[in-house]
Amino acid sequence: MIVLGLDTCLNACSVAVLDGGTVLAHASEAMARGHQERLAPMVQSVMAEAGLTFEQLERIGATVGPGSFTGLRVGVAFAKGLGSALAIPAVGVGALEALAAEAGGLVAAAIDARRDQLYLQVFEDGHALMAPDVLPLGTAAARLAELSMGRPLTLIGSGAPLLADAARGADVRTPDGCDARHVAKLAAARSPGPLRPLYLRAPDAKLPGGRDP
Amino acid sequence: MTPTSTAPQTVLGLETSCDETAAAVVRRHADGRAEVLSSVVGSQIAAHAPFGGVVPEIAARAHVESIEAIAEAALKEAGLGYGDLTGVAATAGPGLVGGVMVGLSFGKAVALARDLPLVAVNHLEGHAVSARLGADLPYPFLLLLVSGGHCQLLEVAGIGACRRLGSTIDDAAGEAFDKIAKAMGLPYPGGPELERLAEGGDPTAFELPRMLLGRKDCDFSFSGLKTAAARLAEGVTHEADRRNLAAAVQEAIAGQLAEKSERAMKAYAQAHADAGLRFVVAGGVAANRTVRARLEAVAQKNGFSFAAPPMAYCTDNAAMIALAGAERLAAGISDPLDAVARPRWPLDAAAAAAAPTHKAGRKGAKA
Numbered sequence: 001m002i003v004l005g006l007d008t009c010l011n012a013c014s015v016a017v018l019d020g021g022t023v024l025a026h027a028s029e030a031m032a033r034g035h036q037e038r039l040a041p042m043v044q045s046v047m048a049e050a051g052l053t054f055e056q057l058e059r060i061g062a063t064v065g066p067g068s069f070t071g072l073r074v075g076v077a078f079a080k081g082l083g084s085a086l087a088i089p090a091v092g093v094g095a096l097e098a099l100a101a102e103a104g105g106l107v108a109a110a111i112d113a114r115r116d117q118l119y120l121q122v123f124e125d126g127h128a129l130m131a132p133d134v135l136p137l138g139t140a141a142a143r144l145a146e147l148s149m150g151r152p153l154t155l156i157g158s159g160a161p162l163l164a165d166a167a168r169g170a171d172v173r174t175p176d177g178c179d180a181r182h183v184a185k186l187a188a189a190r191s192p193g194p195l196r197p198l199y200l201r202a203p204d205a206k207l208p209g210g211r212d213p
Numbered sequence: 214m215t216p217t218s219t220a221p222q223t224v225l226g227l228e229t230s231c232d233e234t235a236a237a238v239v240r241r242h243a244d245g246r247a248e249v250l251s252s253v254v255g256s257q258i259a260a261h262a263p264f265g266g267v268v269p270e271i272a273a274r275a276h277v278e279s280i281e282a283i284a285e286a287a288l289k290e291a292g293l294g295y296g297d298l299t300g301v302a303a304t305a306g307p308g309l310v311g312g313v314m315v316g317l318s319f320g321k322a323v324a325l326a327r328d329l330p331l332v333a334v335n336h337l338e339g340h341a342v343s344a345r346l347g348a349d350l351p352y353p354f355l356l357l358l359v360s361g362g363h364c365q366l367l368e369v370a371g372i373g374a375c376r377r378l379g380s381t382i383d384d385a386a387g388e389a390f391d392k393i394a395k396a397m398g399l400p401y402p403g404g405p406e407l408e409r410l411a412e413g414g415d416p417t418a419f420e421l422p423r424m425l426l427g428r429k430d431c432d433f434s435f436s437g438l439k440t441a442a443a444r445l446a447e448g449v450t451h452e453a454d455r456r457n458l459a460a461a462v463q464e465a466i467a468g469q470l471a472e473k474s475e476r477a478m479k480a481y482a483q484a485h486a487d488a489g490l491r492f493v494v495a496g497g498v499a500a501n502r503t504v505r506a507r508l509e510a511v512a513q514k515n516g517f518s519f520a521a522p523p524m525a526y527c528t529d530n531a532a533m534i535a536l537a538g539a540e541r542l543a544a545g546i547s548d549p550l551d552a553v554a555r556p557r558w559p560l561d562a563a564a565a566a567a568a569p570t571h572k573a574g575r576k577g578a579k580a
Contacts, residue, residue: 036314040321040550054326069270070311073277077315080281081322085295197277203270207263 002052003059004043004082005184008035008075009067009095010111010158012177015039015046017057018184024050030176036074043078057086061187063178064092065198066111066119066132072197080195089192096121096132096157098178101186103154108144108167110159118159119200122147134200141166219243219543223250223293224300225323226535227284229276229316230308230336231362232257232267233528236280236287238298239346239535241543247346251290252525252532255283262401266391273311280319287531295327300547302538305333306555308362313554321550332538333552337560339533341369342540343522344493346532350520353488355481357474357508360496360529361387361404364470366431366477367560368484369493372540377561378477379431386466387498389435393462396443397455407459408501414453414460419445421465431477438465463503470498471507478515492517497528 002024007014013035016026025046029038047054062079065072076092083090096109100123111119118140121132129147141163144153153170155163160172207213221242228235237252257275261267288294303320306313317333324331340358344350353370355378364381384392387404394403399410422441424434442462449458474492482490492512498504499521512519526533541547559565 036318037551037553039318040325044325044550054328069273070314073273073311074314074318077277077280077318078322080277081284081319082326084281084285084319085323085326197274199274203268203274205264205268205271208265213263 001058001188002056003061003184003188004057005061005180005182005187006039006043006075006079007063007095007098007178007180007183008039009063009065009072010177013038013042014177014180015042016180016184017046017050017052018181018188021185023181024052026181028177028180035071039074039078054082054086057082057088059088059187060090061093061183062090062195063095063098063183064196065095066113066134066200067095069199076195076197083195090195091187091190091192092195092198093183093186094121094132094198095178097123097128098183098186099157099175101126101182102156102173102175102179103171105154106148106151107154107156108148108163110140110155110157110163112159112162118162120144120159132198132200137162222299222539222542223297224302224535224539224542225284225287225298226531226533226538227280227301227303227316227320228336228339228529228531228534229280229312230304230306231312231529232261232272233530234276234279234283235529235531236284237531237535238287238291238293239532239539241536241539246349247536247539249346249532250293251287252530253283253287253290254530255279258402265395265401267309269309269311272309273315276312276315280315284319295323298327298329300330300332300538300542302332302334302534304336304339304534305552306336306558308336308556310554310556317552317554321552325550330542330547331550331552332541332546333548334534334537335558335560336534337363337365338372338375338537340495341367341375341560342372342537343495343526343533344520346526346536347523348520350491350493351489353485354491354493355477355517357470357492357494358496359386359470359494359498359504361385361391363496364433364435365560366473368481372537372544373546375560377559377564378480379433379473381433381435383434383436384439386433386435386470387496389439389466390498390501392439393442393446396446397459404498404501408463408503410456411459411463411503412456414456414458416457416460416464418454418457419461421461423465424469431473431480433469433473435466435469438462463501467501467504467507470504471511474508475511475515478511478517482515490515490517491520493520495522495527499527500524
């Protein structure tokens with residue numbers, strides 16, 4: 001199956017096209033903003049490098065968050081446009097899951113959610129030990145200790161250094177974003193469903209009188 | 214300006230710059246005539262109503278949720294597939310940029326996947342051409358663009374050729390309607406509610422400030438009116454008084470719009486005496502009947518024909534975006550795939566830079 005993988009959720013814009021397990025072409029650029037401008041030209045050049053036409057694509061995979069609300073919407077909207085125009089499935093992949101796919105064994109994917117919070121999800125050999133969640137730093141550290149029970153661990157993501165004290169000896173990695181090759185592989189392996197953003201946070205909005213919605 | 218005879222253009226338009234997720238298919242025939250094949254608007258009013266106004270993050274979330282279904286519905290209603298299109302047009306600003314990016318990203322993907330040209334449309338240009346959706350309206354014309362976000366007088370010589378004659382120096386007229394309505398306790402969106410309340414009211418029962426009366430230019434101001442009306446609203450409880458205040462507010466807004474439009478008409482007529490005098494009002498406030506009647510009267514008095522888009526194309530819609538795109542494509546204009554989403558994007562960039570009506574913001578003139 002020929003799959004195009006996209007990631008625009010974090011501090012990079014990444015694109016990869018795979019045929020089964022074979023990477024045909026991929027590209028990644030570090031950026032805090034500007035994903036909207038770069039994504040389409042990068043997809044165009046990756047497809048050209050792979051020598052593929054868009055009609056040959058069989059599936060799109062895109063990260064759905066958690067991460068930058070604006071960034072994840074760019075990727076999801078773009079994936080929906082490709083899926084709709086080509087009449088192929090566009091499949092969502094969690095950003096934490098895609099980050100964790102870079103390592104085997106026990107892996108904690110952690111993204112700095114600011115406001116002293118982390119987006120956290122822990123995996124063991126590719127299986128999620130918890131649902132993706134947004135947690136205060138202390139709670140995240142406790143959760144991680146409970147799941148890892150002192151075993152060797154890979155900590156990955158922008159939030160990894162914030163947990164390093166709680167997981168001494170862990171292999172700490174801080175890539176700019178998800179690897180689009182993993183996004184494509186994960187998307188290929190699952191059955192298609194509705195492509196929905198995963199924000200993990202409600203919109204910042206107050207009702208009249210300052211009440212929470 | 215625009216070539217009169219070119220190949221037909223069948224364009225998918227996408228609009229996500231505020232609180233409507235919209236898609237439409239418009240065909241521009243070889244003779245320049247526009248045909249709306251479909252126009253689908255998914256309103257988010259219910260999602261924003263509890264907050265008393267549009268919440269940008271809620272709007273952006275709703276756009277990404279529904280963009281695909283709305284685009285597919287527009288194609289289905291037109292009886293076409295993506296393969297029948299000759300181009301894709303998406304609003305690229307000005308507007309709430311989180312939402313703009315949703316429609317623009319979706320549009321870029323469709324253009325790329327189907328090898329179609331992309332047009333990154335200025336939302337204001339969409340409003341400027343909207344009256345051409347329902348009628349044979351040649352360029353040039355004098356346009357009053359009056360909505361919740363904008364209030365400008367423009368000389369429209371053709372696609373991509375707008376000259377600003379006047380603009381609001383503070384609030385847009387629709388914003389004044391909505392905010393005064395909110396102060397009077399009317400539900401969001403308040404403009405249409407205020408119009409209903411004003412029915413049968415006596416507009417002379419309250420005295421409201423007349424703004425920029427001494428100025429000779431075509432600029433607008435509504436913030437003083439808004440403040441004064443909101444203050445009056447606090448002391449008004451009887452239903453009859455509320456009706457009268459609503460009528461007075463409506464009259465004050467319509468009066469200022471008519472007065473500045475008339476001033477622009479006089480200037481425009483000197484330059485375009487032999488080209489035919491056409492006055493067009495577009496934007497959501499053009500749906501207000503009192504405003505429409507006052508403008509129609511002033512146009513007639515000054516020898517201008519009067520045109521307004523059908524109601525469905527006054528408020529935000531994607532048919533106007535598709536038509537702006539089709540006219541640009543017919544003129545050989547398209548945009549690259551790295552087109553930016555712009556929160557601010559004046560239609561007449563030169564005028565906006567030379568004579569900013571808003572205090573120069575960090576990111577430049579808004580519109």
